[in-house]
Amino acid sequence: MSYAADSGVCLDRILASTDLSGLSKKDATTFTRRLKEHFPRLFDKYTYVYGHQYDCYFHLQKLVEILRDGLKSRKPALKKLDNERLKNPLWYRDEQQVGMACYVDLMGPTLNDLHDKIPYFKSLGVTYVHLMPLYDAPKGDSDGGYAVSDYRKVNPTLGTVKDLEKLASALQKEGINLVLDFVFNHTSDEHAWAKAALAGEKQFQDYYYLFDDRTIPDQYEHTLREIFPQVRRGSFTFNEQIEKWVWTTFNSFQWDLNYSNPEVFNAITSEMLFLANIGSAALRLDALAFIWKELGTNCENQEKAHVLIQAFNCCLQIVAPAVVFKSEAIVHPDEVLKYIDKDECQLSYNPLLMALLWNSLATRKTRLLTRSMKKSFSISENCTWVNYVRCHDDIGWTFDDAVANELGINAFDHRHFLNQFYTGRFEGSFANGVPFAENPSNGDCRVCGSLASLCGLEGALKSNDSKGIDDAVKRMMLLYGITFSIGGIPLLYSSDEVGKLNDYSYRFDDTKKHDDRWVNRIAVTRADTELALGNTSPANPTETASLRVFNGLRKMIAIRKQNAIFGQSSTQILDADNHHCFAFLRENTQGHKLLVICNFSEHPQTIQRSLLATLKGASGRDLLTDETVEMNASPLLLEPFQQMWLLAD
Numbered sequence: 001m002s003y004a005a006d007s008g009v010c011l012d013r014i015l016a017s018t019d020l021s022g023l024s025k026k027d028a029t030t031f032t033r034r035l036k037e038h039f040p041r042l043f044d045k046y047t048y049v050y051g052h053q054y055d056c057y058f059h060l061q062k063l064v065e066i067l068r069d070g071l072k073s074r075k076p077a078l079k080k081l082d083n084e085r086l087k088n089p090l091w092y093r094d095e096q097q098v099g100m101a102c103y104v105d106l107m108g109p110t111l112n113d114l115h116d117k118i119p120y121f122k123s124l125g126v127t128y129v130h131l132m133p134l135y136d137a138p139k140g141d142s143d144g145g146y147a148v149s150d151y152r153k154v155n156p157t158l159g160t161v162k163d164l165e166k167l168a169s170a171l172q173k174e175g176i177n178l179v180l181d182f183v184f185n186h187t188s189d190e191h192a193w194a195k196a197a198l199a200g201e202k203q204f205q206d207y208y209y210l211f212d213d214r215t216i217p218d219q220y221e222h223t224l225r226e227i228f229p230q231v232r233r234g235s236f237t238f239n240e241q242i243e244k245w246v247w248t249t250f251n252s253f254q255w256d257l258n259y260s261n262p263e264v265f266n267a268i269t270s271e272m273l274f275l276a277n278i279g280s281a282a283l284r285l286d287a288l289a290f291i292w293k294e295l296g297t298n299c300e301n302q303e304k305a306h307v308l309i310q311a312f313n314c315c316l317q318i319v320a321p322a323v324v325f326k327s328e329a330i331v332h333p334d335e336v337l338k339y340i341d342k343d344e345c346q347l348s349y350n351p352l353l354m355a356l357l358w359n360s361l362a363t364r365k366t367r368l369l370t371r372s373m374k375k376s377f378s379i380s381e382n383c384t385w386v387n388y389v390r391c392h393d394d395i396g397w398t399f400d401d402a403v404a405n406e407l408g409i410n411a412f413d414h415r416h417f418l419n420q421f422y423t424g425r426f427e428g429s430f431a432n433g434v435p436f437a438e439n440p441s442n443g444d445c446r447v448c449g450s451l452a453s454l455c456g457l458e459g460a461l462k463s464n465d466s467k468g469i470d471d472a473v474k475r476m477m478l479l480y481g482i483t484f485s486i487g488g489i490p491l492l493y494s495s496d497e498v499g500k501l502n503d504y505s506y507r508f509d510d511t512k513k514h515d516d517r518w519v520n521r522i523a524v525t526r527a528d529t530e531l532a533l534g535n536t537s538p539a540n541p542t543e544t545a546s547l548r549v550f551n552g553l554r555k556m557i558a559i560r561k562q563n564a565i566f567g568q569s570s571t572q573i574l575d576a577d578n579h580h581c582f583a584f585l586r587e588n589t590q591g592h593k594l595l596v597i598c599n600f601s602e603h604p605q606t607i608q609r610s611l612l613a614t615l616k617g618a619s620g621r622d623l624l625t626d627e628t629v630e631m632n633a634s635p636l637l638l639e640p641f642q643q644m645w646l647l648a649d
């Protein structure tokens, strides 16, 4: 018997014994209709992972009840949004979409204060706000909120769930999508499940990976990658209270959830639906690569991790179809691509583009960027990239070693160079960054720092070097310009938009000093926003640069929004005939064409006009300067760090 047939019988039986009387008539109809559509897929995924367990069907039935309750508590405004988004499923590919990620406390400092920031978001053109994790978390170090103690409670220092719901609907009214984190690989050790496990309750001990001795952890550790070697060696933490080893991929207080237990899947689905029902348009799937463990592997990107995410996706389709998933897979480029699918994650961070933009800035060369993007940029038309330059985390050099090899680049040495370059250990570097998570066994590390500091603004301001300041601002425009134009949702990292420098104050805070990522988690103050909005004037070179950055980004965003070519268009990566330059062509079904050419060097560069032939016209108009560029014989000149957005006339 095929799965489809099995699932039909199964659904009939489940529905026969599931009480839908708590749902309105309309909801009951919707629920049954959506189950008919999506249950076969859910059944397929669920039984693939849990089918060998004797109680699989019992849990599947419970899951349907959880979905029913999720729909019951979904507010009318959100149901309306569900219908709208079902009619316009590709909203996220629209040129109007521009994102920003920010910490509530660093911008608010509370949820209620963020209402006042809506005009600021709008003045920049932001339509998607990712609020960094804001759930109840341990006091002191909570991995910046990524150790969640209660998904249904907002961290009291930021506000309440009511405040969050109010903010979500205020944002929705202004056309701004709220994005929340779904931190489902682990909970904090203060979550009620962990507390019950600590109290010795077997049921909850099975929510996590607990081991009596080192036998099994040792077997796993043969093949595991260490994520935070500066915190603790290995991936397990000994808990004295229960005298067991706990699987802790990240910090010792972040306990990995055990997804081989269907009860965990169900319990987390219920939490996920709660977050969806707050009014989020997208959920960011934190650390999704790690959710399935398989002995003898690195326990990242396992097949069943994908199956589970697809199962979560089915649950959303049934209860909250307006909500999409964003993949946070900071892994090998081939693995990043595997999460991207309409039925898995519709959105994905683009860590490869991010890392290679920084690579090109350091080397002034674009070979690796061009070659890698040719290989890995193209994804399903139903999905889209979230392109970013900086975020709250470190920069990891996740490029494909094989591609580097093809170009004669030794990947290991090159990563070493990049780390040296961005942490100020390389003579002549413009960057002020900080090394992160140095691994004493293999010398590996990653890089932290703010956009402005990594682009050279910190050093240039210190030495009063006006050319250096100018170059730094141009570098920032270049990197962001590519995220605005290449295809996908550009995601600004709050504080970048006003060019804030590294914040070293974390070094004096005992709860933060061991985690250098805090250097790039920077407050955007009232003074910053007033300056940006033109309500105050710049009073020193730092403020002058800050205003230049803000106005420069705002202008590019406005141009993006005025031109449909930045939305649902294809992207073709081109070979620029100059290895300091990067070029790509956008094309849409209406026949519009845009050629983007970028110079990564601090020297002027020329490009043969044959590249312009891809535009198939006699001339192109640079949207950034409004100048017309003719197709004639002489080479095209690009100023240092210049980018051109040439729209075919």
Ligand code: GLC
Pocket: 143, 144, 146, 147, 183, 250, 286, 287, 328, 392, 393
């Ligand atoms: C994600 C977050 C990072 C966090 C980790 C563990 O990678 O971006 O900040 O440390 O997950 O939750």
Ligand code: GLC
Pocket: 227, 287, 328, 329, 330, 331, 393, 394, 396
């Ligand atoms: C690792 C993980 C990534 C996480 C980061 C945090 O690179 O792969 O998911 O964001 O560590 O620093």
